[in-house]
Amino acid sequence: MTTESVQLALRLAVLVLVAVLVQIAAVAQLSLLGATPDLVPLVVISVGLLAGPVPGAVTGFAMGLFVDFALLQTLGVSSLVLVIVGHFAGRLRDTVRDPGASLLPLAAGAAGTAVALVVFSLMQFLLGVEAPVSIELLRQIVATVLINTLLALPVHAAVRGLLGPALPESQRRRRRRPAPLSPLIQP
Amino acid sequence: MYPDRKTVRRRRAVLGLLVAASLILVTASFGDGLRSIERGALEVLGPIQEGASSVLKPVRDAAGWVGDTLDAKSENDDLREERDRLRRELIAARGAAQQNRELRALVKMDQRLSLEDQGLVGARVFGRSPTVWYSTVTVNKGSKDGVREGDPVINGAGLVGRVRIVSGGSAQVLLITDGDFGVSAKINESGASGVLETAVGDPRDLRLKFLPRDDVARKGQTVVTAGTTSQRYPSFFPEGIPIGRITEVDQDEGTVHVRPFANLRRLDLVQILTEPAA
Numbered sequence: 001m002t003t004e005s006v007q008l009a010l011r012l013a014v015l016v017l018v019a020v021l022v023q024i025a026a027v028a029q030l031s032l033l034g035a036t037p038d039l040v041p042l043v044v045i046s047v048g049l050l051a052g053p054v055p056g057a058v059t060g061f062a063m064g065l066f067v068d069f070a071l072l073q074t075l076g077v078s079s080l081v082l083v084i085v086g087h088f089a090g091r092l093r094d095t096v097r098d099p100g101a102s103l104l105p106l107a108a109g110a111a112g113t114a115v116a117l118v119v120f121s122l123m124q125f126l127l128g129v130e131a132p133v134s135i136e137l138l139r140q141i142v143a144t145v146l147i148n149t150l151l152a153l154p155v156h157a158a159v160r161g162l163l164g165p166a167l168p169e170s171q172r173r174r175r176r177r178p179a180p181l182s183p184l185i186q187p
Numbered sequence: 188m189y190p191d192r193k194t195v196r197r198r199r200a201v202l203g204l205l206v207a208a209s210l211i212l213v214t215a216s217f218g219d220g221l222r223s224i225e226r227g228a229l230e231v232l233g234p235i236q237e238g239a240s241s242v243l244k245p246v247r248d249a250a251g252w253v254g255d256t257l258d259a260k261s262e263n264d265d266l267r268e269e270r271d272r273l274r275r276e277l278i279a280a281r282g283a284a285q286q287n288r289e290l291r292a293l294v295k296m297d298q299r300l301s302l303e304d305q306g307l308v309g310a311r312v313f314g315r316s317p318t319v320w321y322s323t324v325t326v327n328k329g330s331k332d333g334v335r336e337g338d339p340v341i342n343g344a345g346l347v348g349r350v351r352i353v354s355g356g357s358a359q360v361l362l363i364t365d366g367d368f369g370v371s372a373k374i375n376e377s378g379a380s381g382v383l384e385t386a387v388g389d390p391r392d393l394r395l396k397f398l399p400r401d402d403v404a405r406k407g408q409t410v411v412t413a414g415t416t417s418q419r420y421p422s423f424f425p426e427g428i429p430i431g432r433i434t435e436v437d438q439d440e441g442t443v444h445v446r447p448f449a450n451l452r453r454l455d456l457v458q459i460l461t462e463p464a465a
Contacts, residue, residue, distance in 0.1 A: 021235070021236065022239070022243065024236060025236055025239040025240040025242075025314060026239075026243035026246045026247050028316070029247055029315060030247065030250050031452055053201075054198055054201050057201055057202055057205050061205045061208070061209065065212070068212075069228040070228070070232050070314070071323065072228070072229060072323065072351070075212040075213065075216035075221060075225075076208075076209040076210065076213035076214075076215075076216060077209075077213055079208070080209035083202065083205045083206055084206075087198075087202050094190060120318070127213075134389055136392070137389070
């Protein structure tokens with residue numbers, strides 16, 4: 001294991017601890033547009049985008065487990081959802097043409113939050129929670145996705161700031177595109 | 188840049204491992220499988236969460252303040268400085284006043300329902316579930332204070348929930364809006380009793396079911412705990428604790444919609460009845 005990997009693991013551990021505590025102790029008690037912001041999927045998505053599928057999935061598992069333990073939920077449900085979200089956020093980094101694009105965290109945050117909430121709800125139904133699919137539930141999901149979309153860029157910047165030096169060189173700074181060549185001097 | 192085959196295999200292996208571990212955890216903890224581990228986790232994480240909650244209280248207050256003052260007009264620098272200082276004091280004073288109101292309401296409720304001899308334990312909420320699927324809060328009183336699983340929890344407005352899991356210094360409270368919650372309840376005005384359950388996703392809409400067919404419920408009537416035990420919901424709740432007000436009566440489905448009195452999104456102080464006389 002390289003020094004960079006150890007440093008990344010340590011920073012991710014701190015990130016998981018801080019993010020879950022902030023979510024549970026402060027953010028979960030705020031209400032915007034009738035819903036509560038959920039920083040957890042945003043943090044997992046940012047780790048996936050910055051560090052790749054394996055750190056994304058491992059962070060998702062750890063955060064999910066921590067959340068389930070802290071809130072005494074059915075263990076493993078949040079982990080399963082966030083492992084998938086973290087892995088595919090990391091895969092997104094490899095497949096998009098410009099992984100440094102400033103709007104990528106925004107789009108990934110919105111899509112990832114929507115996937116996390118929908119899969120989480122489906123898991124609850126599979127586990128036997130007897131509940132009607134009410135309009136209010138759908139409204140809550142939509143409102144949370146909207147709020148998380150607004151928070152995606154600041155959260156991504158914060159995660160980038162914390163992981164900073166431990167990230168691979170290519171992910172430390174936002175990639176700047178070279179100025180396009182003039183048609184007159186193209187080779 | 189696409190990864191090589193070895194990297195892809197490694198990624199898939201890690202993903203498979205983590206998904207399998209999650210599924211094993213879900214299976215093991217389904218129902219009450221890992222209750223002792225959960226209790227241990229509450230024991231360890233409770234004090235950490237409570238500490239974090241105290242540390243982050245100014246952040247919560249500030250966020251609430253931002254919401255309340257978005258439309259404030261700008262003033263000159265001297266006045267701003269003065270205003271900021273006054274605001275800091277105001278936030279603290281509002282918090283104290285709110286707590287005072289809550290405590291007064293609690294005392295009033297205790298006197299009205301004669302709850303003083305039912306082992307009342309005051310507790311402070313320091314953590315809550317962010318999803319609509321798990322309507323729970325964590326409070327800073329536990330088995331050391333005499334709190335046991337199943338104890339009713341109230342605030343100044345009415346019924347809040349019941350204790351789900353207890354550790355030494357903290358306890359998790361299942362709110363009345365959780366899908367797993369249910370209580371025998373009756374309409375105060377007519378005495379007709381039924382079972383109160385919740386609809387996941389809408390914390391302000393409870394459903395009163397299984398009312399006798401010949402009893403007519405009306406909008407605006409008050410629903411209180413029945414204090415009786417049913418096979419489905421063994422009740423630890425004393426009779427007469429206010430739950431909510433009827434907002435809608437669905438004659439076709441035989442369901443009565445009830446809006447809870449307690450504002451469950453803004454819980455701060457609650458009381459636990461450690462010796463409930465149901």
